[in-house]
Amino acid sequence: DAKTTQPPSMDCAEGRAANLPCNHSTISGNEYVYWYRQIHSQGPQYIIHGLKNNETNEMASLIITEDRKSSTLILPHATLRDTAVYYCIVPSGYSTLTFGKGTMLLVSP
Amino acid sequence: SQTIHQWPATLVQPVGSPLSLECTVEGTSNPNLYWYRQAAGRGLQLLFYSVGIGQISSEVPQNLSASRPQDRQFILSSKKLLLSDSGFYLCAWSTGSGANVLTFGAGSRLTVL
Numbered sequence A: 001d002a003k004t005t006q007p008p009s010m011d012c013a014e015g016r017a018a019n020l021p022c023n024h025s026t027i028s029g030n031e032y033v034y035w036y037r038q039i040h041s042q043g044p045q046y047i048i049h050g051l052k053n054n055e056t057n058e059m060a061s062l063i064i065t066e067d068r069k070s071s072t073l074i075l076p077h078a079t080l081r082d083t084a085v086y087y088c089i090v091p092s093g094y095s096t097l098t099f100g101k102g103t104m105l106l107v108s109p
Numbered sequence B: 001s002q003t004i005h006q007w008p009a010t011l012v013q014p015v016g017s018p019l020s021l022e023c024t025v026e027g028t029s030n031p032n033l034y035w036y037r038q039a040a041g042r043g044l045q046l047l048f049y050s051v052g053i054g055q056i057s058s059e060v061p062q063n064l065s066a067s068r069p070q071d072r073q074f075i076l077s078s079k080k081l082l083l084s085d086s087g088f089y090l091c092a093w094s095t096g097s098g099a100n101v102l103t104f105g106a107g108s109r110l111t112v113l
Helices: none
Strands: A009-013 A020-024 A032-038 A045-050 A060-065 A070-075 A083-091 A103-108 B003-007 B010-013 B019-026 B032-038 B044-052 B055-058 B064-070 B073-078 B087-094 B108-112
Touching: A009 A020, A020 A032, A020 A083, A032 A060, A045 A060, A045 A070, A070 A083, B003 B087, B019 B032, B019 B087, B019 B108, B032 B064, B032 B073, B044 B064, B044 B073, B055 B064, B073 B087
Parallel strands: A009 A103, B010 B108
Antiparallel strands: A020 A070, A032 A045, A032 A083, A060 A070, A083 A103, B003 B019, B019 B073, B032 B044, B032 B087, B044 B055, B064 B073, B087 B108
């Protein structure tokens, strides 16, 4: 998998947008960026993925820079239930997903 | 809709005892199936994955084994548990075409004493 770099932790106030960055400077042209999150004591949950265009679904938005070397996951109105570890993953070819350490997002009242 | 079931949810086993964790998927056919483990305070480690009945790929050497006796059934086993086998075991599935969009089960928390 292409190497990804994420901050170990971030804080966000409830109701505000949470912007989670990820660097993936070695990404290849046909590799997608995937985001998952893991709430404490639960299994990871798929959030969103993208190749080069920005993507949005009911959970979040994914902004990928034009050079594709970094991306930002945006939770537009964070709630306390969004407190979780967020993983940015760039799998290579037919490889399986490798989960790194991710970013621990703490949403506070 | 598709669902994934994993059991038991929690178990406490003595060192040297056997282990069997079961995972089943409903509402889909020929899924890719995965076993991950998360040790306390650690990241997720892929243990096994399977793209079809009887086809198992092992990612790390250990005293664990996996089997896929039916299309939507995935079993994780051990003949003799070690203390280091303690952890949170997660089963997941994906379609062949969407192989990187995984749906995880609720997990099985194993404590080996």
